Amino acid sequence: MATSENTLRAIAELSQIFGDRLLTTKVVRSHHGQDESWHKEALPDAVLMAHETEDVVKAVKVCANYNMPIVAFGAGSSVEGQVIPIQGGLTINFTEMNKVLDIRTEDFDVSVQPGVTRKQLNMELRSMGLMFPVDPGANATIGGMTSTRASGTTSVRYGTMEDNVISLTVVTADGRVIKTSQRARKSSAGYDLTHLFVGSEGTLGIITEITLRLHPIPESISSAVASFPDIASAVNAVITTLMYGVPIARIELLDGLAIEAVNTYLKSSHDVKPTLFLEFHGSDSSVKEQAEIVGDICSEFDSANFIWKTLEEDRNALWEARHNGALAVMSMRPGAELLATDVCVPISRLAEIIEKSQKYLQEDGIYGPLMGHVGDGNFHFVIPVDRSNTEEFAKIKAFCSRLASDAISMDGTCTGEHGIGLGKQSLLKDELGECVDYMRLIKQSFDPNNIMNPGKIFSLDA
Amino acid sequence: MATSENTLRAIAELSQIFGDRLLTTKVVRSHHGQDESWHKEALPDAVLMAHETEDVVKAVKVCANYNMPIVAFGAGSSVEGQVIPIQGGLTINFTEMNKVLDIRTEDFDVSVQPGVTRKQLNMELRSMGLMFPVDPGANATIGGMTSTRASGTTSVRYGTMEDNVISLTVVTADGRVIKTSQRARKSSAGYDLTHLFVGSEGTLGIITEITLRLHPIPESISSAVASFPDIASAVNAVITTLMYGVPIARIELLDGLAIEAVNTYLKSSHDVKPTLFLEFHGSDSSVKEQAEIVGDICSEFDSANFIWKTLEEDRNALWEARHNGALAVMSMRPGAELLATDVCVPISRLAEIIEKSQKYLQEDGIYGPLMGHVGDGNFHFVIPVDRSNTEEFAKIKAFCSRLASDAISMDGTCTGEHGIGLGKQSLLKDELGECVDYMRLIKQSFDPNNIMNPGKIFSLDA
Numbered sequence: 002m003a004t005s006e007n008t009l010r011a012i013a014e015l016s017q018i019f020g021d022r023l024l025t026t027k028v029v030r031s032h033h034g035q036d037e038s039w040h041k042e043a044l045p046d047a048v049l050m051a052h053e054t055e056d057v058v059k060a061v062k063v064c065a066n067y068n069m070p071i072v073a074f075g076a077g078s079s080v081e082g083q084v085i086p087i088q089g090g091l092t093i094n095f096t097e098m099n100k101v102l103d104i105r106t107e108d109f110d111v112s113v114q115p116g117v118t119r120k121q122l123n124m125e126l127r128s129m130g131l132m133f134p135v136d137p138g139a140n141a142t143i144g145g146m147t148s149t150r151a152s153g154t155t156s157v158r159y160g161t162m163e164d165n166v167i168s169l170t171v172v173t174a175d176g177r178v179i180k181t182s183q184r185a186r187k188s189s190a191g192y193d194l195t196h197l198f199v200g201s202e203g204t205l206g207i208i209t210e211i212t213l214r215l216h217p218i219p220e221s222i223s224s225a226v227a228s229f230p231d232i233a234s235a236v237n238a239v240i241t242t243l244m245y246g247v248p249i250a251r252i253e254l255l256d257g258l259a260i261e262a263v264n265t266y267l268k269s270s271h272d273v274k275p276t277l278f279l280e281f282h283g284s285d286s287s288v289k290e291q292a293e294i295v296g297d298i299c300s301e302f303d304s305a306n307f308i309w310k311t312l313e314e315d316r317n318a319l320w321e322a323r324h325n326g327a328l329a330v331m332s333m334r335p336g337a338e339l340l341a342t343d344v345c346v347p348i349s350r351l352a353e354i355i356e357k358s359q360k361y362l363q364e365d366g367i368y369g370p371l372m373g374h375v376g377d378g379n380f381h382f383v384i385p386v387d388r389s390n391t392e393e394f395a396k397i398k399a400f401c402s403r404l405a406s407d408a409i410s411m412d413g414t415c416t417g418e419h420g421i422g423l424g425k426q427s428l429l430k431d432e433l434g435e436c437v438d439y440m441r442l443i444k445q446s447f448d449p450n451n452i453m454n455p456g457k458i459f460s461l462d463a
Numbered sequence: 464m465a466t467s468e469n470t471l472r473a474i475a476e477l478s479q480i481f482g483d484r485l486l487t488t489k490v491v492r493s494h495h496g497q498d499e500s501w502h503k504e505a506l507p508d509a510v511l512m513a514h515e516t517e518d519v520v521k522a523v524k525v526c527a528n529y530n531m532p533i534v535a536f537g538a539g540s541s542v543e544g545q546v547i548p549i550q551g552g553l554t555i556n557f558t559e560m561n562k563v564l565d566i567r568t569e570d571f572d573v574s575v576q577p578g579v580t581r582k583q584l585n586m587e588l589r590s591m592g593l594m595f596p597v598d599p600g601a602n603a604t605i606g607g608m609t610s611t612r613a614s615g616t617t618s619v620r621y622g623t624m625e626d627n628v629i630s631l632t633v634v635t636a637d638g639r640v641i642k643t644s645q646r647a648r649k650s651s652a653g654y655d656l657t658h659l660f661v662g663s664e665g666t667l668g669i670i671t672e673i674t675l676r677l678h679p680i681p682e683s684i685s686s687a688v689a690s691f692p693d694i695a696s697a698v699n700a701v702i703t704t705l706m707y708g709v710p711i712a713r714i715e716l717l718d719g720l721a722i723e724a725v726n727t728y729l730k731s732s733h734d735v736k737p738t739l740f741l742e743f744h745g746s747d748s749s750v751k752e753q754a755e756i757v758g759d760i761c762s763e764f765d766s767a768n769f770i771w772k773t774l775e776e777d778r779n780a781l782w783e784a785r786h787n788g789a790l791a792v793m794s795m796r797p798g799a800e801l802l803a804t805d806v807c808v809p810i811s812r813l814a815e816i817i818e819k820s821q822k823y824l825q826e827d828g829i830y831g832p833l834m835g836h837v838g839d840g841n842f843h844f845v846i847p848v849d850r851s852n853t854e855e856f857a858k859i860k861a862f863c864s865r866l867a868s869d870a871i872s873m874d875g876t877c878t879g880e881h882g883i884g885l886g887k888q889s890l891l892k893d894e895l896g897e898c899v900d901y902m903r904l905i906k907q908s909f910d911p912n913n914i915m916n917p918g919k920i921f922s923l924d925a
């Protein structure tokens with residue numbers, strides 16, 4: 002596609018302001034044309050390496066003037082095509098805007114720039130006895146995690162980004178800078194703009210600073226692994242654990258296929274059965290008590306081998322296995338692209354939907370190991386996709402639609418933590434109906450010219 | 464004020480639909496003209512006793528047709544004038560729409576109608592081993608608590624309404640019914656409309672059903688009381704407790720004046736000093752461990768008498784004292800009206816702002832005992848107000864403004880849990896600046912004719 006006159010003028014103006022921080026080479030643009038999903042690449046016209054909020058203000062003002070789309074880019078680890086600039090325009094890369102600005106130990110909060118990664122933040126917090134627990138697996142940026150309302154393995158205890166973002170600094174579509182909330186722990190001051198921006202996938206404004214809740218690093222951490230004869234037993238063990246009020250920190254399920262992939266990838270020898278990976282946080286005695294209770298519950302649900310791991314080394318090995326789950330699966334089909342389903346249902350329906358879907362997968366001959374955050378009712382089938390195999394790809398897409406419809410019919414959601422992006426727009430409508438009209442009203446009033454990540458979440462035509 | 468032709472026609476139409484559930488007597492209108500605040504009464508033109516969502520749809524359609532304001536009314540326990548119909552119109556009373564619809568024990572959630580009160584809900588949940596922990600003191604309705612983003616004594620552990628509302632059914636300004644979210648524990652499906660409605664004080668639509676998170680009733684509950692030589696010691700004990708990661712369920716501060724009022728009101732004999740009221744939830748051993756740790760911390764900060772109460776009777780007496788704090792203070796000035804300040808600051812600034820404000824109160828000769836949710840940094844001066852004493856009232860209002868400005872300058876909020884309503888609109892602007900413009904955009908797009916609780920939170924003229 003030829004670059005329009007308008008775009009060329011915008012780039013010239015941006016280039017004048019930002020010098021060599023405005024990049025237009027093919028290789029750089031390509032790097033910003035794709036995320037970790039199966040969605041098709043599309044290139045931005047230019048990429049800005051932002052260093053401060055004021056950079057974003059200046060860039061947005063130029064873009065607003067030329068009606069040029071703007072996409073924010075962090076680690077590029079989104080899995081629904083959120084960062085793909087499908088209408089071209091300017092991508093703002095935040096990886097050099099990655100300072101931890103202010104850690105306030107007494108207040109258990111921290112302000113960071115959007116390019117700070119989750120691991121970097123925890124490295125900086127560790128010596129203060131604090132942690133930021135939200136853990137989506139990938140070493141995503143805090144900006145990206147905020148924009149997609151990410152969560153992950155620890156949400157059952159510590160909540161999602163929703164629960165851990167206190168305040169945001171946002172550059173709006175006309176280049177104004179707003180701070181959505183003060184730093185107090187709670188507030189009833191008007192509409193909750195903070196949580197309107199969390200999960201808005203860059204469509205309402207560009208986040209340039211984030212204040213997060215922190216948590217004390219627990220005195221004691223231990224893990225456990227337990228395998229079960231079937232999915233229902235594992236899920237019932239989870240439900241019973243929650244009913245007992247055990248403040249479990251992580252409770253993850255892998256099915257036999259996923260365990261098999263992990264064993265192959267990491268040369269481990271876990272039992273090839275539905276398996277729970279668990280983690281306990283608390284005081285020494287509380288962690289011991291939690292492990293004992295959960296051990297008893299697992300036996301009650303026919304787990305043959307509840308193994309409690311107190312050594313840090315053993316724990317790390319366990320979570321390496323869990324965190325490498327998707328990689329392990331993808332390594333079974335070299336060259337394939339990742340498609341991860343992401344439904345989340347009320348936990349009472351979890352075993353039912355998993356077993357039903359596994360049956361579909363088997364009938365359709367689709368390879369899709371399962372791993373998930375079962376304490377929240379959220380799970381993923383990780384499906385390696387070869388888009389050139391059109392017949393198989395059609396089957397996979399049909400499976401995904403059926404899974405999402407089943408989840409919605411159970412009062413669940415088509416996306417627990419990955420967002421809508423490009424791939425789930427019609428499902429969003431199935432799930433929330435006329436709510437989408439109200440989302441559109443907000444979008445239109447905040448960004449009347451539709452320059453903020455256009456084409457994501459919903460289309461503007463009702 | 465004479466009732467307009469337009470209003471008379473609207474009332475006639477509503478009356479035809481709802482028969483004797485539409486009330487227009489002076490006594491009923493008066494009952495709906497005031498909340499528990501010092502704000503001036505204003506009467507609605509009519510009151511509808513709603514029974515189901517469809518009633519609200521019909522009423523909204525008539526009101527929309529005649530541009531008639533609509534205010535939702537629950538227990539009338541708001542403290543910032545939220546339910547006062549300052550432009551007249553229709554008040555919808557939800558006290559007869561008070562069914563607990565569906566308790567789902569495995570999913571730890573419940574759907575309720577808006578008129579269900581907090582105590583009623585907990586009565587119905589008890590036999591299932593579940594509880595809804597948000598506790599603002601008053602026996603408010605869940606609808607009202609949702610609309611004002613209420614919190615209270617247990618938020619330090621269980622969060623506010625923000626953290627405990629899963630989904631809402633809302634009748635919008637044109638009479639459409641939307642359900643803002645499915646029932647899954649988490650979701651990344653588009654903009655978070657649920658939390659946009661939570662705290663919107665009836666200005667964006669009328670909430671007609673609420674799905675809430677539930678929590679297991681802990682195996683063990685115990686309380687403690689500890690008095691301190693000064694505010695700073697008490698606050699430092701709180702900060703240290705949080706740093707230790709003690710999952711404390713309640714941690715409340717009363718100053719000497721408040722203790723004095725409580726002693727008089729309840730004929731109790733608490734030490735007349737800054738005092739923490741604490742509650743621990745967990746397993747037997749965990750509760751014991753928590754109490755021991757916190758006992759040690761309190762001694763470290765010069766508390767002479769940490770008293771641990773394990774008997775339910777003693778616990779109840781303790782929390783009766785805390786919950787009757789405001790009543791106790793008001794009983795010291797019979798006939799006065801309630802003005803409760805509500806700032807919330809980062810906890811590192813808490814002792815500073817309290818001590819500074821107490822000095823102001825003393826200098827100005829204002830009687831204002833303090834009680835607050837110090838684990839969140841939120842506290843109230845409870846000030847009995849006699850509006851006819853204009854000189855004193857002016858002094859009190861000046862004190863409130865100064866307190867709010869101080870809180871805002873410390874990155875705190877002018878309202879931790881009471882909302883903006885009528886009294887804090889200019890403070891909202893001081894606190895959030897241009898954010899208010901974006902709130903106004905949302906209001907205008909959701910309710911273009913401004914019939915939903917007009918005049919609350921902000922004015923429509925920028």
